[in-house]
Amino acid sequence: MDEQKVLSIKGLLDDTPEEYLSHKEKYENSIRKSVLFYKTLHSTEDENMSVDEKTKLNFRNIVTSAIFKDNSPFMLHNSMFIPTIMGQGTDEQREYWMKRAKNMEIIGTYAQTELGHGTFIRGLETQATYDPDTEEFVLHSPVLSSYKWWPGGLAHTANYCIVMARLYIKGKSHGIHPFMVQIRDEETHMPLPGIKLGEIGAKLGFNTVNNGFLGFENHRISRDRMLMKNAQVLKDGTFVAGSNSKLTYGTMVYVRVLIVSNMANMLAKAVTIALRYSAIRRQSQPKPDEPEPQILDYVTQQHKLFIAIASSHAFYMNAMWLWEIYYSVSLQLASGKLDNLPELHALACCLKPLSTIDATAMIEKCRLACGGHGYMLSANLAQTYGLATAAYTYEGENTVLLLQAARSLVKAWVGHVKGRPLKGTMAYLAGDSTVKAWDGSIDGIIQSFKVVAIRKISSVVKILQDYEKSGLSPEDAWNKASVFLTAASEAHGRAVLLSVYKSEMDKRAAVLSPPLRKVLLQLVDLYVTYWALEKVGDMLLYASITDKDVDELQRRYIELLAAIRPNAVGLVDAFDFRDEILNSTLGAYDGRAYERLMEEAMKSPLNAEPVNQTFHKYLKPFMRGKL
Numbered sequence: 001m002d003e004q005k006v007l008s009i010k011g012l013l014d015d016t017p018e019e020y021l022s023h024k025e026k027y028e029n030s031i032r033k034s035v036l037f038y039k040t041l042h043s044t045e046d047e048n049m050s051v052d053e054k055t056k057l058n059f060r061n062i063v064t065s066a067i068f069k070d071n072s073p074f075m076l077h078n079s080m081f082i083p084t085i086m087g088q089g090t091d092e093q094r095e096y097w098m099k100r101a102k103n104m105e106i107i108g109t110y111a112q113t114e115l116g117h118g119t120f121i122r123g124l125e126t127q128a129t130y131d132p133d134t135e136e137f138v139l140h141s142p143v144l145s146s147y148k149w150w151p152g153g154l155a156h157t158a159n160y161c162i163v164m165a166r167l168y169i170k171g172k173s174h175g176i177h178p179f180m181v182q183i184r185d186e187e188t189h190m191p192l193p194g195i196k197l198g199e200i201g202a203k204l205g206f207n208t209v210n211n212g213f214l215g216f217e218n219h220r221i222s223r224d225r226m227l228m229k230n231a232q233v234l235k236d237g238t239f240v241a242g243s244n245s246k247l248t249y250g251t252m253v254y255v256r257v258l259i260v261s262n263m264a265n266m267l268a269k270a271v272t273i274a275l276r277y278s279a280i281r282r283q284s285q286p287k288p289d290e291p292e293p294q295i296l297d298y299v300t301q302q303h304k305l306f307i308a309i310a311s312s313h314a315f316y317m318n319a320m321w322l323w324e325i326y327y328s329v330s331l332q333l334a335s336g337k338l339d340n341l342p343e344l345h346a347l348a349c350c351l352k353p354l355s356t357i358d359a360t361a362m363i364e365k366c367r368l369a370c371g372g373h374g375y376m377l378s379a380n381l382a383q384t385y386g387l388a389t390a391a392y393t394y395e396g397e398n399t400v401l402l403l404q405a406a407r408s409l410v411k412a413w414v415g416h417v418k419g420r421p422l423k424g425t426m427a428y429l430a431g432d433s434t435v436k437a438w439d440g441s442i443d444g445i446i447q448s449f450k451v452v453a454i455r456k457i458s459s460v461v462k463i464l465q466d467y468e469k470s471g472l473s474p475e476d477a478w479n480k481a482s483v484f485l486t487a488a489s490e491a492h493g494r495a496v497l498l499s500v501y502k503s504e505m506d507k508r509a510a511v512l513s514p515p516l517r518k519v520l521l522q523l524v525d526l527y528v529t530y531w532a533l534e535k536v537g538d539m540l541l542y543a544s545i546t547d548k549d550v551d552e553l554q555r556r557y558i559e560l561l562a563a564i565r566p567n568a569v570g571l572v573d574a575f576d577f578r579d580e581i582l583n584s585t586l587g588a589y590d591g592r593a594y595e596r597l598m599e600e601a602m603k604s605p606l607n608a609e610p611v612n613q614t615f616h617k618y619l620k621p622f623m624r625g626k627l
């Protein structure tokens with residue numbers, strides 16, 4: 001569905017800027033808009049959709065969720081509740097729940113994180129105890145730290161949720177499993193008996209997502225509410241384990257893949273705003289006899305912004321590539337073939353952190369590049385930052401995910417040294433890790449990033465082995481080496497991001513017009529050169545770059561900025577965000593930033609009257625010494 005249709009929805013857009021609404025009004029306004037939006041959207045993702053159609057649907061959801069400037073309380077319904085039913089439900093359960101969820105007859109969320117545990121899923125404390133006499137599960141939050149805490153939409157919006165709880169049968173724990181739980185009455189929306197619900201309070205961002213808490217007091221649900229695709233509990237209480245306990249983590253892998261495309265979109269939005277503003281903003285007078293130049297003509301401004309365009313392209317290409325891997329692994333899992341799951345998990349554990357780290361930093365740089373006006377909420381850069389930086393934490397905190405990827409890299413390297421073949425995205429680890437002479441071509445630099453990854457992985461494995469030889473336990477050795485384990489994962493992630501961006505662009509280059517091909521390949525060149533300069537220490541250490549080579553790289557980088565400058569505005573226009581989606585006084589297509597800043601300023605409630613009532617109540621007596 002195109003944005004035009006979304007934006008034509010009457011009443012969807014705000015007349016009162018969200019900034020001037022109370023915490024409660026923001027939520028209520030967001031519900032109003034979400035309902036309007038969903039009436040039009042009626043997304044109908046189904047299993048028969050092609051990868052491309054599924055991806056477009058997720059992109060549409062991501063783009064349209066942008067119209068909320070923050071995000072929608074329905075966000076988890078689409079991004080986790082439905083995918084969990086799809087991925088963890090039996091055919092019957094999917095049949096029943098997908099119809100209700102797709103038609104928005106019910107609104108759901110995904111409740112996994114607790115007050116006391118987010119990262120460590122195996123430490124979750126919410127209990128689901130099976131009662132064979134009544135064929136029910138008894139859900140219970142034994143202590144405060146076991147309260148579910150964070151789930152989006154949980155506080156006042158959702159009436160159902162997926163609860164990830166520890167399954168007990170006859171006193172024995174069988175690990176964490178997903179349960180479909182009704183939490184509110186479908187007519188009155190009152191919390192059901194034995195269920196405590198509420199909102200967790202104001203946050204840095206996501207303030208319309210209605211993140212909530214949930215506590216259970218011996219709340220009973222029927223046996224058929226455990227999603228039993230991967231593991232089952234029979235009527236008599238017999239537990240049937242799944243083929244792999246990590247299959248219950250499947251929704252998180254899906255969202256990590258979605259986040260890479262979400263970062264492409266968020267970064268594209270921010271750089272569209274900052275770059276358009278940089279094209280209309282004139283400041284300073286380097287040449288006395290000439291007018292003030294566009295700030296976009298300062299090379300330092302180009303350095304801040306052009307990498308964001310290239311990075312959005314890189315994340316998009318990697319997201320499409322990763323999505324296809326996810327989709328094919330999902331089909332394999334459906335037929336019981338699990339051997340590609342570890343690689344998918346490791347890839348997601350690299351690309352989700354790197355895309356969120358880079359996007360967050362570059363969105364902040366876009367704000368900083370706009371001076372004081374970038375600091376205005378009406379510019380919509382701070383809110384975009386607030387949304388992006390949350391992704392550093394949610395869906396697997398970045399450090400933890402990079403350490404997960406390191407597990408796979410260490411295992412692959414140790415296997416390689418013992419003669420086991422490497423496969424897929426780790427096959428390059430078997431390559432030659434000695435660089436005789438620096439090769440400054442795009443492919444040469446990408447190869448150098450692979451060498452850096454090989455060298456960092458092999459050296460951290462050596463550190464681990466030395467620690468264990470010295471008598472440290474594997475766990476203590478792992479913790480001691482963990483800073484360099486995350487560095488090795490980052491190096492692998494960089495090598496993947498760069499090589500996939502280049503190879504995916506090469507695939508597409510053939511069908512592009514020569515002028516377009518030239519510009520897009522300049523962005524690839526900029527991206528590779530930028531990161532070679534950012535990681536020049538690694539290049540010096542592992543890739544035989546000399547100071548002369550660095551000098552050449554710097555000159556090439558400056559020339560690339562100049563080459564891209566004439567097309568810079570066209571490149572962000574090509575992201576094709578409508579003004580209503582950008583929602584920014586600085587980024588509007590017509591460039592009337594000053595008029596829009598003033599228009600937005602006049603919407604401040606304080607500008608409704610020339611003298612605020614506090615003058616007579618406080619200021620005047622204070623200034624007269626009479627307070």
Ligand SMILES: CCCCC/C=C\C/C=C\C/C=C\C/C=C\C/C=C\C=C\C(=O)SCCNC(=O)CCNC(=O)[C@H](O)C(C)(C)COP(=O)(O)OP(=O)(O)OC[C@H]1O[C@@H](n2cnc3c(N)ncnc32)[C@H](O)[C@@H]1OP(=O)(O)O
Pocket residue numbers: 034037038061062064065072074075076078079080110112113118119120121122152246247249250252253255258259262341342345393394395396397400404407408
């Ligand atoms: C109106 C318009 C609105 C429309 C909106 C529509 C869409 C939204 C649009 C945009 C937004 C896009 C995305 C955002 C969506 C949602 C975000 C908002 C909410 C956020 C939700 C959440 O955060 S949900 C909670 C997320 N929590 C986590 O991710 C927890 C992280 N922790 C873990 O994953 C695990 O604890 C662990 C992996 C760190 C450790 O697990 P554990 O069981 O302890 O394993 P071990 O460490 O003992 O062993 C690891 C071995 O297990 C393998 N493994 C681990 N995980 C997986 C996996 N997922 N898959 C496969 N294998 C796995 C691992 O490989 C190890 O194997 P080896 O032993 O062989 O090494």
Ligand SMILES: Cc1cc2nc3c(=O)[nH]c(=O)nc-3n(C[C@H](O)[C@H](O)[C@H](O)COP(=O)(O)OP(=O)(O)OC[C@H]3O[C@@H](n4cnc5c(N)ncnc54)[C@H](O)[C@@H]3O)c2cc1C
Pocket residue numbers: 076109110111112113116117118119120149150151152206211390393394395396397398399400403
């Ligand atoms: C905006 C937002 C929306 C969210 N929405 C949802 C939702 O809808 N549903 C849901 O279930 N959850 C949701 N979450 C929760 C999110 O999944 C957790 O915050 C996340 O998993 C991190 O867990 P935590 O907050 O307990 O931090 P912790 O796991 O306590 O981590 C805190 C710090 O400890 C470090 N640390 C932890 N473990 C290790 C380790 N093994 N090795 C090294 N360092 C470690 C981390 O790196 C981090 O620096 C949301 C969070 C945010 C911010």
